Amino acid sequence: MKIVVGSLNPTKMDSVKQVFTEEEVVGMEVESKVAAQPFSDEETLEGAINRARECASMKKGSIGIGLEGGVMEIEDDLYLCNWGALVDQKENVFTASGARIKLPDEIKAELEKGKELGEVMDDYANKHEVSKNEGAIGVFTNNLIQREEMFRHVVRLLKGQWLFHQSQE
Numbered sequence: 001m002k003i004v005v006g007s008l009n010p011t012k013m014d015s016v017k018q019v020f021t022e023e024e025v026v027g028m029e030v031e032s033k034v035a036a037q038p039f040s041d042e043e044t045l046e047g048a049i050n051r052a053r054e055c056a057s058m059k060k061g062s063i064g065i066g067l068e069g070g071v072m073e074i075e076d077d078l079y080l081c082n083w084g085a086l087v088d089q090k091e092n093v094f095t096a097s098g099a100r101i102k103l104p105d106e107i108k109a110e111l112e113k114g115k116e117l118g119e120v121m122d123d124y125a126n127k128h129e130v131s132k133n134e135g136a137i138g139v140f141t142n143n144l145i146q147r148e149e150m151f152r153h154v155v156r157l158l159k160g161q162w163l164f165h166q167s168q169e
């Protein structure tokens with residue numbers, strides 16, 4: 001069985017490979033069909049589902065996985081949010097979200113100017129491609145939780161729900 005991941009970002013690809021160890025995992029760039037920087041849970045989830053659906057439809061018999069990063073507001077605070085979706089061969093859709101942390105107000109201010117978090121984080125941390133490495137979650141947790149580990153948890157939640165569904169059939 002083939003797993004198609006809707007991204008070439010190594011944190012996303014590696015997280016799926018860590019969870020689906022027996023399967024062939026391939027990545028492809030697909031459209032999330034939402035803003036490059038989603039600004040709510042709903043929009044981030046929609047991006048993940050769109051990616052997963054497109055991947056699942058690419059090759060018959062394969063499973064599609066979409067992972068999407070975004071931010072969402074709770075009162076005046078902005079939180080990092082991440083969503084994942086798995087679409088199986090029968091077009092069943094499973095969804096799960098990742099851990100969230102509050103972003104500093106200075107990051108919020110930059111995002112409100114219309115910048116993408118990836119770009120803001122590179123400037124903030126004075127690093128290159130934070131989003132493909134530890135991620136914002138890594139920077140702001142002193143690397144205790146990095147982006148790949150956070151996505152790995154999401155992918156495990158997806159795989160587990162899919163396995164449970166299969167066990168009920």
Ligand SMILES: O=P(O)(O)OP(=O)(O)OP(=O)(O)OC[C@H]1O[C@@H](n2cnc3c(O)ncnc32)[C@H](O)[C@@H]1O
Pocket residue numbers: 006007008009012036037038067068069070080116117118119121130131132134135136137138147
């Ligand atoms: O190639 P894709 O799969 O699109 O990978 P991406 O890094 O762009 O990731 P997303 O589209 O899922 O995330 C939307 C935006 O938020 C950024 N982002 C999300 N989570 C992040 C994190 O933990 N650290 C840094 N940037 C993050 C990301 O770089 C994008 O600008």
Ligand SMILES: [Mg+2]
Pocket residue numbers: 036
């Ligand atoms: Mg992106």
